[in-house]
Amino acid sequence: VKKKGSKYEKQAQPVNQTAVLGAGIMGGGIAYQSASKGTPILMKDIKDDAIELGLKEARKLFAKQVERKKLTTEQMAEKLTNIRPTLSYGDFGNVDLVVEAVVENPKVKDAVLTEVEGLVSENTILTSNTSTISINRLAQNLKRPENFCGMHFFNPVHRMPLVEVIRGEKTSDAAVAATVAYARAMGKTPIVVNDCPGFLVNRVLFPYFGGFSFLVEQGADFQHVDKVMEKFGWPMGPAYLLDVVGMDTAVHANDVMAEGFPDRMARDGKTAIQVMYDNERLGQKNDKGFYAYE
Numbered sequence: 001v002k003k004k005g006s007k008y009e010k011q012a013q014p015v016n017q018t019a020v021l022g023a024g025i026m027g028g029g030i031a032y033q034s035a036s037k038g039t040p041i042l043m044k045d046i047k048d049d050a051i052e053l054g055l056k057e058a059r060k061l062f063a064k065q066v067e068r069k070k071l072t073t074e075q076m077a078e079k080l081t082n083i084r085p086t087l088s089y090g091d092f093g094n095v096d097l098v099v100e101a102v103v104e105n106p107k108v109k110d111a112v113l114t115e116v117e118g119l120v121s122e123n124t125i126l127t128s129n130t131s132t133i134s135i136n137r138l139a140q141n142l143k144r145p146e147n148f149c150g151m152h153f154f155n156p157v158h159r160m161p162l163v164e165v166i167r168g169e170k171t172s173d174a175a176v177a178a179t180v181a182y183a184r185a186m187g188k189t190p191i192v193v194n195d196c197p198g199f200l201v202n203r204v205l206f207p208y209f210g211g212f213s214f215l216v217e218q219g220a221d222f223q224h225v226d227k228v229m230e231k232f233g234w235p236m237g238p239a240y241l242l243d244v245v246g247m248d249t250a251v252h253a254n255d256v257m258a259e260g261f262p263d264r265m266a267r268d269g270k271t272a273i274q275v276m277y278d279n280e281r282l283g284q285k286n287d288k289g290f291y292a293y294e
């Protein structure tokens with residue numbers, strides 16, 4: 001963990017105006033967090049209803065702050081003006097840093113990143129919130145790979161303090177510095193990691209999910225395991241966490257890990273997580289996972 005005033009932040013160019021591509025679960029959360037801490041952010045999507053949803057979510061989170069008397073309604077209104085929703089790239093010329101948070105599809109990300117690179121200034125830092133795609137792989141099609149790195153937030157963005165800043169082979173110190181500084185300005189704790197499957201957090205988390213899966217396959221009661229892990233001191237057990245993450249996301253990330261680390265992560269046969277996915281028990285996103293939701 002880089003402390004304030006570390007070599008990265010000393011070199012950071014100012015990040016005064018930012019943009020997020022994608023107004024989904026993550027893009028909306030990133031826009032809220034940036035706006036809440038005072039950095040103006042353009043929120044771009046290709047769909048009007050996605051923008052509406054992103055804004056609705058941000059309004060809801062600000063309203064909770066008002067309810068808790070942490071903000072006045074005037075302050076809420078002012079902070080909301082920090083989010084500028086848009087369907088076009090019109091104002092991207094003045095953006096210091098872009099967070100790409102569109103769907104987890106390398107082709108879509110390539111198209112979006114190369115498109116935006118052609119519109120921003122040559123000093124603009126481009127970052128990707130990808131959970132599983134290699135940063136070096138995404139940098140391949142860029143003209144200025146030195147200005148590109150990963151900026152991996154966790155869901156829900158407003159509650160999860162950690163941000164992984166992923167340095168690709170060609171990422172410059174200046175790009176890392178600006179991204180670290182922006183993460184801090186958002187009230188987050190950045191860690192700088194190298195590019196590898198799972199980055200840091202998922203390299204720890206997915207073997208844990210794998211261990212949990214084995215227990216269930218051997219007949220363990222998932223609720224019991226959750227209770228045990230809670231007593232151990234974790235805020236939630238693995239079954240509940242998988243419901244939050246989503247079985248589709250977990251299966252995909254696990255495949256990426258298995259490909260990257262076949263000796264440790266590849267398995268014969270179906271995991272309990274895969275069986276849940278096959279049975280369309282995705283977790284909270286479709287109201288049924290290990291647990292049932294209303």
Ligand code: NAD
Nearest residue numbers: 022023024025026027045046050101102103104130131155
């Ligand atoms: P999502 O499906 O909720 O949102 C994606 C948004 O991108 C949609 O609103 C879609 O309309 C928009 N979009 C698609 N093409 C676009 C384009 N060309 N330009 C602008 N917007 C476009 O997805 P999400 O869960 O927010 O995930 C976004 C990214 O964040 C993915 O790379 C994902 O891996 C990563 N991520 C997700 C989580 C999570 O828990 N959901 C956590 C960490 C990282």
